Amino acid sequence: MNIQQFLDKNETVLNELEIQTSAQQKLSRKASLTQIMSYDYLYRKALAVYALARQYFPGTQGTQNVADLVASSHEIIYKDTIRKENFRQIITYRLFRSVYEVKSMLLFTVAVELLGLIAGILWAVLDTSNAVSFANASGFKLGTFHGGFYGTSVSLRTYVAAFIFTHNIQIAIFAFLGGLLLGVPTIYLLVTNSLLLGVLGALEFRAGGGISFIRLIVPHGFLEMSCITVAGVAGLRIAKTLIVPGEHSRYVALTGIINPLVDSIGLVSITLVISGLVEALVTTYYLNVVVALFVGLSLGGTFWFLIIFQGRKVKAIQ
Numbered sequence: 001m002n003i004q005q006f007l008d009k010n011e012t013v014l015n016e017l018e019i020q021t022s023a024q025q026k027l028s029r030k031a032s033l034t035q036i037m038s039y040d041y042l043y044r045k046a047l048a049v050y051a052l053a054r055q056y057f058p059g060t061q062g063t064q065n066v067a068d069l070v071a072s073s074h075e076i077i078y079k080d081t082i083r084k085e086n087f088r089q090i091i092t093y094r095l096f097r098s099v100y101e102v103k104s105m106l107l108f109t110v111a112v113e114l115l116g117l118i119a120g121i122l123w124a125v126l127d128t129s130n131a132v133s134f135a136n137a138s139g140f141k142l143g144t145f146h147g148g149f150y151g152t153s154v155s156l157r158t159y160v161a162a163f164i165f166t167h168n169i170q171i172a173i174f175a176f177l178g179g180l181l182l183g184v185p186t187i188y189l190l191v192t193n194s195l196l197l198g199v200l201g202a203l204e205f206r207a208g209g210g211i212s213f214i215r216l217i218v219p220h221g222f223l224e225m226s227c228i229t230v231a232g233v234a235g236l237r238i239a240k241t242l243i244v245p246g247e248h249s250r251y252v253a254l255t256g257i258i259n260p261l262v263d264s265i266g267l268v269s270i271t272l273v274i275s276g277l278v279e280a281l282v283t284t285y286y287l288n289v290v291v292a293l294f295v296g297l298s299l300g301g302t303f304w305f306l307i308i309f310q311g312r313k314v315k316a317i318q
């Protein structure tokens with residue numbers, strides 16, 4: 001088969017896309033969602049044709065023609081319509097959409113973290129000595145603190161909170177980057193971090209320091225854990241794209257998720273800044289346990305409310 005035979009075999013898709021592209025070099029902002037989805041479908045089919053043409057007929061004029069058509073279609077769909085949100089739209093729904101649009105990965109990540117948390121609690125209850133050794137190996141040095149395994153005395157609360165905050169930033173970064181290694185490090189970090197949290201909490205409650213633990217961790221902790229969850233989702237998204245790129249090459253598939261990955265990184269960064277401010281300005285005041293719970297649940301609840309209700313919004317094409 002030569003390039004002309006290959007193009008003839010795919011002429012239906014290419015001709016239809018060329019007709020629609022010529023008719024509207026700038027896709028109407030009053031177009032319906034169905035029209036845009038139809039145009040995007042043709043674009044993706046043509047992109048697959050181009051990938052095959054480039055592989056089997058490189059350097060030919062026919063391949064270049066398909067490349068030009070695909071480039072024009074990409075310009076119309078992605079530059080002129082989808083990525084035109086203003087700053088308010090970016091921070092009010094697009095960042096959250098980057099998480100909500102991969103609901104299956106989000107649910108999987110949350111399930112992994114919950115299993116790790118439950119396992120950590122059970123471990124601390126049923127095998128306390130080894131659980132303490134695990135926490136010590138993670139850098140917490142439980143035996144050096146006054147007042148319990150974890151050590152939440154007022155004099156040490158700033159140090160402990162800062163240590164945990166730094167620890168969680170590192171976990172978020174490596175959970176994201178772990179996607180480049182097919183997600184294995186990502187899942188490992190999600191499990192071990194949740195396991196550690198379960199161990200620390202259970203040990204502190206057993207030692208009689210449960211209230212101190214809540215006052216020290218909860219005000220900013222829900223936000224920090226949410227950041228790790230979002231970073232984990234982004235890492236798993238990278239891993240899935242590498243493992244199952246679909247009908248495109250892995251390079252093309254990865255470039256297709258760059259924008260939502262950047263949005264996820266932006267969401268994690270903003271939330272970590274807020275969490276750090278809460279830790280520095282609120283948690284260190286060692287709030288009453290009821291107030292600590294209110295602050296933590298309010299911040300965490302707001303975050304997930306935005307993920308679920310703002311993230312599901314699709315920008316209206318005006």
